[in-house]
Amino acid sequence: MSIGTYIKTGIITLTWIPVLATVCDHVAFFGHIEGSSMKPALNPDASLGWTDTVWLKKWGIHKPGSIQVGDVVLLRSPDDPEKILAKRVLAVGGDEVVTRKTYPRPVCRIPPNHIWAEGDNIHSIDSNNFGPVSTGLIIGKASNIVFPFNRFGPVPNGGREARLSHLNRYHNSLKAKELEDETDK
């Protein structure tokens, strides 16, 4: 091959880079999970020497209703724009959330197009520290674990139920059961 062919191939390769970069940014790409805030669903044991890699869906995640309770999302930290966090969505816009102790109020109402994001691990810096976050900060929804291969599969469920309405329902059903038991006696 002549030098001219090399240059031509090089230029053609260069023109495909923006295509690749944009698809990785907006359609889907791998995402790396660091830290232990999603333990045990992701990175269950830090001492094993590996961390989980997930498949991140990015297309259409800013449409209303596309983020649902129970999803694991990667989002830019509201505290530090260069930091990326992996958290579980515990509530979406309109829900009322029972917060943990670090949050100043016991119940928080989520504004529209915001989420309540919390790590599965109790030692996690999340919405209990910085409050509800805008869905605009979400960069992707983790759908599958792709590496290590022995953990291949959908992202495990986890986290607590934090929505006041659901907790009330649970509470009421327990009460109803108690009443039933009493009347049976």
Add this chain to the structure above:
Amino acid sequence: MTSKNFLAFPLRTFSISVRLAFAIHFVHTHFYEVTLTQGESMLPTLRVSGDWVHADKQFRRGRNCQVGDVIVAVKPTDPEQRVCKRITGMEGDLIMVDGTVEHGDEKFIRVPKGHCWVTGDNLSSSLDSRSYGALPLALIKGKIIAKTGGDKWFERIENNLVDAKE
């Protein structure tokens, strides 16, 4: 052989247009973008309609942004919309939420870490941090450096906030 030649031209045109479109998008998200603005919130800096703004995308995520810069950002209450506002407070600043209230009714807010306070230049008709709270720096998409509109082709938008003097 003839069918291959017949397909070669449209395929090549398609491939080139795809690459060109993505290249433009890449430049728009990472380096520089010109967009049309709308709305009365930035009067008198930007007109209600018909002004094109030049955004420097290297300031995205609030990199090197300062108080007084005009920025374009994703609206926190609706990520499908963009807003154009002026930064009037950075993290750690103490902000008076509304300057028009009676003396004694003022509310003050400390801008949290990694956030900034944004307001429109037209305070009486602007939906901004006064209603949705401090804006996370990560939502900033770029800094407005100039505008094209009216009779001027390229008019710089300066950081026109000045330090208060005693």
